[in-house]
Amino acid sequence: MSSGSVKEISYFPGCSLATSARESNQSLLAFFEAHGIKLVELDDWNCCGSSSAHSIAAELTHLLPSRNLALAPPQRPLLAACPNCFLRLKLTHMTLLQNRRAAEKYRRLWGRAFDARLQIVTFFDLLSDMVDRGVFKDNPRRLTGLKFVPYYGCMLARPPSMRNERNFHGLMEKVLVSLGAVPLTWSQGARCCGTFLSVSRPDIAADSVAGIMQAAVDVQAECIVTACAMCHLNLEIRSPLAIKVPILYFSELLSLSAGIGGGKGWFRRHLIDPRPLLQSKGLIA
């Protein structure tokens, strides 16, 4: 599966993957390791500010992410596993490139100039490159017959300043189809899960999640596939419907298809138990 030497990539897990979504973190590391990519965690990283810092304190918006950029060693891309962390880090880097005062402030705070050539990437960037290299071509089709709906939530939506960046519409379908899974067409693939409204206005988040879950039920999906820890949590805890469709991390499915993860206890951590489904498909014992 892996070709050549091990490639090292700096890794920013973020608060969710370090705690509530540990199964996402571990499956991501396992998947990349199986493909010859070593994720090296950024030493002593801090929170990117999440949805809250930029909402109530303009000054924190770029200062919190900037410390993480300063921790990243040169000549290695920096992977942000969480879509929201990625946006925060990337927007800060773009601001540093455009705004001389911000760059000067960075130099004063962190004692060096910012790395203009630092590449900040998502899980999808790396995966898309792997697709282009034909990595999934001859994979065993272990996911054969698994009927899924791809759930992107807001992770493909970006501010106008990032309109010229790469986009990854359809990537999860493309990869999972090549591994034998069956994508279903549905209506809610890009509807935001509600993020923090799940805590501060659970009524609004529950409405959103109910619509998403119902749409998955309507097309008879066996599972919902997401690449975001926030989406995963909200879909698991906020659906008021009696029928609950298991939510799988994209990285969990990729690991299973590479023959890893069945016994690692990731699926025990889910609040909507996906094990009966995975057992019926022969993916775990």
Place this chain on the structure above:
Amino acid sequence: MRNAADSQPRRSTVHLTAQQGHFAREVSRRAHVNIARCWHCKCCSNGCPFAAAMDFYPNQVIRLAQLGLKRQALESSSIWICVGCNTCSVECPQAIDVAAVMDALRQMAIAEKAAVGEPNILEFHREVVESIRRYGRTHKLEIMMRYKLKKHDWLSDVNIALQMLSKRKLDLRPSRVKRLEQIQAVFQNILQAKGHEQR
């Protein structure tokens, strides 16, 4: 779609003054967005997943800002219900960063001590930022507990919390940044900055 704005008394005339123009310019300046570009096609509002829960639709919030109706804009629930999912930005034919406009309005609402339309949401944001100030990272369990304590609401979500604890999805202890003095330096830096509200 429900919209509280529809049931409000209609104002047929808006009296514009020079001061109101200041507000529109200030929003544009803070958000790094020229809000005058909005021609109210409503793509943002039709795409917004949470428009039904807002008192003004996203384009209406921009209209309030364009017309300099500062109080209505800063007191609207919409600016707090917006989660910054950027769906509106994808839809906007004028490439207006609507989420950045919402950020600017929230920050102005705090700075101007406006009557906040969704105090619980602001309280939640404050708890998150406080957690980052204390540990350099967010400690979800503590954020939830402090937030619930403030609201005197201990009963809702107990089931969910117990489930998450049993699946070890909520850590009892915070994960801390080792060089916490660097996080403190970041916060020191903004304490002097204008507009930041200390509690």
